[in-house]
Amino acid sequence: MRQRRSAQKRRRALEFEAFCAGAAGRLLHVAHLLTAEPPDDAPQAERLLVRSLARTYAGWDRLRGEDPYEAARQQLVSRFAQTAWRYRRSSGGLLDRLSPQERLVLVLRMSEGVAEEQTAAVLGLPPERVHQILLRASAAMLSRRPPAAGRTRPEVATP
Incomplete structure (x- = not known):
């Protein structure tokens, strides 16, 4: 039982790691656009992405057939919308x-x-x-x- 549970955790971690390797760059680009920070200096965009990926990982087992990118993007968008007041000032980004x-x-x-x-x-x-x-x-x-x-x-x- 213990071995089975640890094997499931390893599989879950590997699946999520593979997902992040493929999708994190695109999601980071979306975060840069949303926060209006330049890509070379974007601590708020990175923080937004990390928090969104953490929530996505927390619900990883509940996705069951859903698109993980869609779930991660939804987390990113909802986190941005909840904290949009932080991003009112222009930062020199593309959409500032x-x-x-x-x-x-x-x-x-x-x-x-x-x-x-x-x-x-x-x-x-x-x-x-x-x-x-x-x-x-x-x-x-x-x-x-x-x-x-x-x-x-x-x-x-x-x-």
Whole structure:
């Protein structure tokens, strides 16, 4: 009995290790985008990823046929959403001009390819609202203007 239990624990650890080897890089990229930290200096993104992977490992045996990447991403997204107030200030990352909610919608829809209805369900918002947030975030990223907080009035030449 004891040997069987330790063999199960070893198998579980090896399965999770293999999963992390394949998925941790992609999940870390998602965490970088969400926290708006640059990839070379991202302690909050790394902390977010580690906590999400720890929760995924805790529920590893209960996945039973579910996609482990989906479960880990769900943990990452829910942890980010719970602590989004920490990520309001820009850090110099790729999506730093967006609000945390805009980053979340943009990353789920555009980077991760999650359907609008699923994104709405995850965030507890109507699909129409998710669509509007996506449009606003996309427009902000496509504009060449600096973020609103750092915006200055252009100098006007006087004759």
